[in-house]
Amino acid sequence: MLRTIERLALRLLAVTDAAANRLYSARLNPLYQSGTIVVVLYLSLVATGLWLILFYRVGAPWESVARLTANPWIGTWVRALHRYASDAAVVATLVHAFRMFAQGRSWGARALAWVSGGLLAFLLLLCGWTGYVLVWDTFGERLAIEGARMFDALPFLSEPLARTFTGERPVPSVFFFVTLFAHIGIPLGMGVVFWLHIKRLERPVLLPPRALAWASIACLTAVSIASPLVMAPRANAFALPEVIPSDVFFAFWMPVTGRLSGGTALALLTAGVIAFLVLPAFTKRGADDKPLPSVVDEDICTGCFQCSRDCPYGAIQMIERANRRSLLVAHVDPDLCVSCGICAGSCAPMGVGPPGRTGRDQLAQIQTFLASPARRPGEIVAVCCAHGAAAYRSALAAEGAATYATDCAGNLHTSSIEMLLRGGAGGVLVLTCPPRDCWNREGPKWLTERVYHDREAELQARVDRARVRIVPVAAGECREAVLAFREFLADVSRLALPMRDRSVAIEAECERTPVGDRA
Amino acid sequence: MTGVPRAVGVLLAIAATVGLSRASSTPFSPHGEQAVLRLAWTARPERIEDCRQRSDEELQKLPAHMRQSIACAGTTATYRLEVRWNDEVILQQSVRGGGLRHDRPLYLFRDIRLPPGDGTIVVQFARVESVPASTHRENSSDERDEGRQSMAMNDARRRRELEERTRGREEAIPPSLSLERRLHLASRKVVLVTYDAERRDLVVIDGSH
Numbered sequence: 151m152l153r154t155i156e157r158l159a160l161r162l163l164a165v166t167d168a169a170a171n172r173l174y175s176a177r178l179n180p181l182y183q184s185g186t187i188v189v190v191l192y193l194s195l196v197a198t199g200l201w202l203i204l205f206y207r208v209g210a211p212w213e214s215v216a217r218l219t220a221n222p223w224i225g226t227w228v229r230a231l232h233r234y235a236s237d238a239a240v241v242a243t244l245v246h247a248f249r250m251f252a253q254g255r256s257w258g259a260r261a262l263a264w265v266s267g268g269l270l271a272f273l274l275l276l277c278g279w280t281g282y283v284l285v286w287d288t289f290g291e292r293l294a295i296e297g298a299r300m301f302d303a304l305p306f307l308s309e310p311l312a313r314t315f316t317g318e319r320p321v322p323s324v325f326f327f328v329t330l331f332a333h334i335g336i337p338l339g340m341g342v343v344f345w346l347h348i349k350r351l352e353r354p355v356l357l358p359p360r361a362l363a364w365a366s367i368a369c370l371t372a373v374s375i376a377s378p379l380v381m382a383p384r385a386n387a388f389a390l391p392e393v394i395p396s397d398v399f400f401a402f403w404m405p406v407t408g409r410l411s412g413g414t415a416l417a418l419l420t421a422g423v424i425a426f427l428v429l430p431a432f433t434k435r436g437a438d439d440k441p442l443p444s445v446v447d448e449d450i451c452t453g454c455f456q457c458s459r460d461c462p463y464g465a466i467q468m469i470e471r472a473n474r475r476s477l478l479v480a481h482v483d484p485d486l487c488v489s490c491g492i493c494a495g496s497c498a499p500m501g502v503g504p505p506g507r508t509g510r511d512q513l514a515q516i517q518t519f520l521a522s523p524a525r526r527p528g529e530i531v532a533v534c535c536a537h538g539a540a541a542y543r544s545a546l547a548a549e550g551a552a553t554y555a556t557d558c559a560g561n562l563h564t565s566s567i568e569m570l571l572r573g574g575a576g577g578v579l580v581l582t583c584p585p586r587d588c589w590n591r592e593g594p595k596w597l598t599e600r601v602y603h604d605r606e607a608e609l610q611a612r613v614d615r616a617r618v619r620i621v622p623v624a625a626g627e628c629r630e631a632v633l634a635f636r637e638f639l640a641d642v643s644r645l646a647l648p649m650r651d652r653s654v655a656i657e658a659e660c661e662r663t664p665v666g667d668r669a
Numbered sequence: 670m671t672g673v674p675r676a677v678g679v680l681l682a683i684a685a686t687v688g689l690s691r692a693s694s695t696p697f698s699p700h701g702e703q704a705v706l707r708l709a710w711t712a713r714p715e716r717i718e719d720c721r722q723r724s725d726e727e728l729q730k731l732p733a734h735m736r737q738s739i740a741c742a743g744t745t746a747t748y749r750l751e752v753r754w755n756d757e758v759i760l761q762q763s764v765r766g767g768g769l770r771h772d773r774p775l776y777l778f779r780d781i782r783l784p785p786g787d788g789t790i791v792v793q794f795a796r797v798e799s800v801p802a803s804t805h806r807e808n809s810s811d812e813r814d815e816g817r818q819s820m821a822m823n824d825a826r827r828r829r830e831l832e833e834r835t836r837g838r839e840e841a842i843p844p845s846l847s848l849e850r851r852l853h854l855a856s857r858k859v860v861l862v863t864y865d866a867e868r869r870d871l872v873v874i875d876g877s878h
Contacts, residue, residue, distance in 0.1 A: 172674050173674050173675070173677055173678030173681060174678050230690075233693060234686075234689060234690055234693060237689050237690075237692070237693050238686075238689060241689065292699070309711065309767075309774070309776060310776050310778060312778050313709055313711065313776060313778055316707060316709035316778065316861060316863075317707070317859065317861050317874065317876060318709055318710075318861060318863050318874070365682070369682055369683065369686040370686060372683075372686070373686045373687055373689070373690045374690075377687070377690045379694075380694075386876070387859060387861075387876065388858060388859045388860075388861070388874075388875065388876025388877075389857065389858060389859065389876070390700040390705060390857040390858070390859065391700070391857070392698060392700070392857060393696045393697065393698050394696070394697045394698070394699065395694040395695070395696060395697075396694075396695050396696070396697035397692075397693050397694065397695070398692045398693075398695050399692065399693065401697075404697070404699075405697070405699070408699050
């Protein structure tokens with residue numbers, strides 16, 4: 151059931167991503183940058199929050215906020231920006247979670263990121279809750295009462311919190327002081343959880359491209375100025391407002407829980423949070439389906455560090471080797487490995503990678519591919535990432551391309567490209583996912599570095615770069631992929647027909663040579 | 670990227686931001702036209718106890734800071750709350766003290782939605798147990814004997830103990846409370862019925878003061 155939902159979500163994502171790429175380009179696609187946009191919004195919330203706190207008074211909460219809101223120079227738009235940025239943060243968080251769920255990036259080694267992300271989302275909602283209560287208007291009062299009803303279902307307090315809002319006596323200042331303390335403290339706690347969230351990532355990208363970051367802030371600021379906030383009436387325990395101006399991003403649950411008892415509402419919300427957190431347990435792949443972690447062939451490993459540097463998840467450490475000339479050998483932590491295969495693409499001697507996907511395995515598969523009677527000399531081979539371009543292999547085949555699938559562009563060893571060309575292909579078009587949408591984070595980046603910038607496991611200088619092209623296309627961009635193929639075909643057709651060249655035996659270069667035997 | 674998709678993208682971003690600001694203040698009407706009768710109070714329930722005078726020997730065996738001349742065992746009272754609106758019972762509820770042993774103060778907080786209009790409210794809050802707890806305690810032969818001199822406790826200590834027990838009795842909610850009042854319930858207004866500890870009676874607050 152969940153897997154079906156996951157597949158449907160992935161289809162939806164492919165369509166929306168492609169549409170957003172057309173409108174904003176892959177680099178500035180906000181759907182790809184949902185996680186980093188949350189960070190930008192968080193920073194803007196901190197900045198505006200620090201300003202707002204200067205004017206807040208716990209002894210007169212509504213009055214101080216009303217005074218601030220009435221001031222067009224220092225208050226109105228800053229408060230509106232604070233509010234809209236928090237709403238946008240909820241939306242961006244949802245988009246980010248949806249993407250991770252749809253792409254199956256929530257289980258295994260990524261479960262920590264999913265769970266900590268769920269906690270961050272919960273803390274964000276909790277922080278927004280406290281923020282609205284601080285205003286102490288009709289909406290804040292309603293949130294406070296709902297929260298108190300749920301909180302009172304727990305046997306924590308000697309006196310029910312809900313009685314604070316009965317009107318029997320004024321709400322004490324200490325309540326607003328504690329709420330303010332929580333409103334400031336929760337974001338600090340979010341910083342710690344955020345560290346956990348990205349703990350397993352190497353080189354985490356924290357901020358979106360500047361243009362997108364400033365555009366996001368500019369849009370929110372513009373709407374804050376154009377559509378300023380209006381103060382809702384002051385909370386009054388003896389008057390039920392006809393209409394409450396409710397924020398659906400933070401109070402989406404209120405229409406449901408308002409009809410339930412405090413205990414039931416709390417149980418329902420708790421169940422929702424737990425269901426979200428344990429989702430990876432239900433979507434993770436079974437033993438047959440689960441990709442295996444990378445393994446190291448210690449006889450081949452030269453201890454060069456490259457796989458350790460390139461691994462996007464910090465799953466490879468260099469450890470001391472006993473009784474060998476090379477001091478170090480790569481060691482894969484299977485608990486951290488997501489089986490992306492990027493290490494296989496990074497290893498010049500082809501000594502590391504997931505079983506069946508090491509450089510040597512790739513060469514063997516390409517030999518089989520080239521031996522097929524369907525191969526024609528001079529044809530273009532489109533290497534398609536399984537998470538993107540592989541979705542429209544048939545469309546490319548209809549254009550005359552020979553298609554070859556790889557699990558991730560970063561997994562593709564440059565020797566595979568060379569072998570395809572030496573095997574008679576007129577050109578190799580690698581269709582990667584857009585860099586910000588790589589399921590394995592850094593696949594397109596490392597492939598580009600290896601092909602064009604001599605990063606270790608580089609494409610050899612003897613290979614004609616005019617016959618190799620890397621084009622990022624998303625899963626829903628079939629038309630763009632076909633156009634890229636046609637363009638590449640036209641460019642390659644201007645080159646002389648390639649000759650099959652077996653003079654350099656790639657396989658022999660990568661012969662299994664124990665480290666200790668090397669000169 | 671040509672100009673048209675870029676323009677569409679900008680327009681879409683603006684529309685999304687405006688939509689976000691609208692959704693940030695969505696009108697929500699949770700209350701309807703009804704009025705609310707709110708019952709909310711906190712009070713210490715009566716203790717129903719069987720008390721006896723400790724002998725000097727018993728007191729001598731206790732650490733000095735734990736010596737109390739009267740030893741009481743018992744529980745707290747249970748109360749029955751009944752609310753009538755125009756002679757129609759709208760709430761019946763049993764109320765006990767808080768905590769697992771029900772020895773904490775009792776708390777009551779109920780919102781009852783009623784149609785707006787005039788009517789008579791009758792609230793009765795009465796102890797369920799037939800044993801007159803406070804009377805029982807005051808009449809206890811052992812407790813009457815608490816003026817008896819004890820070698821194990823000095824006078825100041827005995828006086829303090831007596832004062833504490835007296836205060837406990839006085840702070841407890843009376844065995845029976847009753848309120849009958851003609852009320853006007855306006856639409857979406859809240860009328861609060863609460864317990865005034867100083868007057869030791871139920872009072873009505875409508876927020877007009």
